[in-house]
Amino acid sequence: MFKILSYLSILFFFLTGISGFAQVAEISSPDGKLKLNIFSENGKALYNVSFLGKVMLEKSPLGLITNESDFSKNLKFIDSKKDKVSKNYTNEKIKKSQVSYAANTLTVNFTNADNFNIGIEFQVSDNNIAFRYEIQPMKDRLSAVVQLEITGYRFQSQTTTFLSPMMKPMMGFARTAPSYESGYKADAELGTKADYGYVFPSLFHVGNDGWILLSETGVNSLYCASHLDTTSEKNLYQVAYPNMAENNGFGSTGAAISLPGKTPWRTITIGDSLKPIIETTIPFDVVEPMYEPSQKYTFGKSTWSWILWQDNSMNYEDQSLFIDLASKLGYEYILIDALWDKNIGKERMKDLIQYAKSKNVEVLLWYNSNGAANDAPMGPRNKMSSSIERKKEMKWLKDIGVKGLKVDFFGGDKQETMRLYEDILSDANDFGLKIIFHGATLPRGWEVMYPNYAGSEAVLASEMLYFSEDVRKQEAFFATLHPFIRNTVGSMEFGGTFLNKYLTKSNKDKNKRYTTDGFQLATAVLFQNPVQMFGVMPNSLSDAPKFQLDFMKEVPTLWDETVFIDGYPGKYSVIARRHQNQWFVAGVNAENAVQKLTLKLPMLAGKSVRFINDDSEGETSEKIITVGKNGELKIEIQSKGGFVIH
Template sequence: TWSWIIWQDGSINFDDQKKFIDLAADMGYDHALVDNWWDTRIGRDGMEQLADYARSKGVKIAVWYSSGGWWNDIVQGPTNLMSRPIPRKKEMKWLKDMGAETIKVDFFGGDKQETMRLYEDILSDAADYGISVIFHGCTLPRGWERLYPNYVGSEAVLASENLIFSQDFCDKEAFNATLHPFIRNAVGSMEYGGTVLNKRMGKENRHGNIRRTSDGFQLATAILFQNPVQNFALTPESYAEAPDDAIAFMKDVPTTWIETRYIDGYPGKYVVIARRHGDSWYVSGVNALDHPINLKLNLPMLQKGQTVEIYTDTPVDSLKAKKLAVKNPGAVPVTIHPNHGFVIVSRSEK
């Protein structure tokens, strides 16, 4: 869970972070991400207390850092800890002693050699302390997954925070979602921070920019956008107010995949992708066009007569999980309405 993405800077306080730790525990998630300003708004003693509280709930905290040093004018703290080797190693030891195993490092400047060296220095030092690393405000990853086992993923895309900053970005969310599987996410892990189930982009779900996409669309992006650690944009409000089937899906959705297949689509129009976790297949799609599309999908991973689950909604009906008997795996009929999406789940019977 990740408070900042919807509740923003005001949520970086001890009590709100406890709420998102509780939400992570309720969802069965591993971590709650504490974002920028924690050094001044919560403090180190407070972070250690949060880590202890999270541990009591079966959750761990992930911790945000600025990459910046003297050359970076970013004001969000903590700064000057990831940019130099001695403070960085000292910080890694503190994190390990506290039980924090993941950091999110933000605000990298350009692709100059010194910056590229900094990425690898952070990964190398973190690996020594058993700490995984997410990069944000960063460059496109080029092979770090194979170099560093503790590398988790990189943003390197106009990500979900822009839903908060701009109504225009909300209006174009579906269009952008049909680009990422073909372009950015085809290159490497993409830390997007999606699956927004709030109707409004603000605390209490009563103000802020308006989400134009359906709940079915949001569930589909949990499959379409690949990153081995997903910072989902769920909130206590969405937990209480979203459809029960949506929350049940988000409690169970995998974030790691061992096979991916392109099914159908065209950048900027629609996309259907299938991914496999263990012996279970998740087929997801979204529509960015201004009219419904009727597809007959060739899904050879399904079996004739097999019963699968489909999560979908319409402009009239809210999201529901329904059972579907597969008649012909070579032509599975699906209708996707504008700004809507679907997920078909073929679960392992083991």
């Protein structure tokens, strides 16, 4: 018996010794709550993540495969190095204008079967992990193609998902997909497959233990963008590169890099509540500006005729009406959408811009990104895809006083398309033009990287409310998701806030809204983008109540602080944002029942504020209320309704 016990003791010691040997490095966040462990087992590099002592991600794979060598297997740990990083930076285009970032860093180095080296750099801040690979030169090879990445995320079995599927390439309107415009399923089963994977960002609810948000940042012309896909293991998701069919089949699905070369950052945000998810700045913390701004860029609100008046409004007279509307609302811009080149023309556009200037309104113009990746017929076409044509066009735009462009219809996530995004931004900066992308991919740190970048759509946005009854019915559902997922990692040019009861030019007969006026006003705060095209129409000046127009004149598009107040994705969402010294609190309710809440608003404790809310009949009104001295406020949000405190 003693011999058996001794044998078991020795075996236990031996096994635990192997387990201990397998862990090669560890690092924690500055507050000690988030912990990352790195393992070397059976020739593979792995990691796991715990938060507040609870495992949030089980052992998950690391590595990639290039055309020169395989860094996914036969890996041998070499060494690791720890350090710290900190910085303070300002950026008016994101959810928080002044950011203080501090992280502990860890670099882990491995060698593979060919004796080539790869490093994995981690930055662990409070609630966030960012990591990327650095591939060293391979003998005389100073270039390589990264063909595949095996980076994975292995979840606990009780996890549910909040994911948006990648669109099938070369489908949809004029073969313009994928454009990150699919819907979401809330609390879906782990491992549910999608034909083309899921877009970043991706949200996961780890039962009672907390929340995880996955994304990537720092993608530029030197790499492809990636997305998330399921695997043969139900609880393991993996980074996936673009589908070959994207961009009309042109361009590689991998990434051509110079060596030594680094990949974009993979980001993981973790919390025991949704507060760190809403408030994270990790997409911006680990990137740097790629060039200096050629001038001071300004941002703000814009009118936009196309969203309800459609193509027929692209004429001199109707655009003059929307310039007048912008002037009366105090908006900085008008967006003149597709077909202006044909229906107004370049010569008359000069006169229209001068008219706008006389009204203190600046002009943004729409452009088709190119003609090679899709069949979108709207013009101007073939002006943005060629360097020579682009610079000619941008010089003309600068000369006539245009301040920015909305460039539409991109072909996917290949490196070839990432180059086009960057080329447009870089050239536009030379001519003092700000850029908004539409029909586009997720922005990945671009607010910091490109000073003239002014936002992207990359969401099932307001135009689909015009075209789809189903999307109108799900408007409240999606609105409660965006603050926690899409909009938390990057600016989101949604183009909503309709005051029309019917989403038509006539404001009657069809396309009835299923949400209240209070809901619409709330989205002006919930959805963040430095330039937002709002759906206020000329008829709103007479149809809408004065308090609604006053709010739409007052609401800013730039924020100094963003705070999570309450909510659950797909059910309801309440967020507070601060512009200078003024707080705006907004919430929406997607559920069929009234949402009764006690909000904790310490920033408004004891203060009198204006309160816009809906009654049980769906009528919206404004009144003055006083928040309790303890900062608590009891409210009710009607079904498909919303509120604003300002």
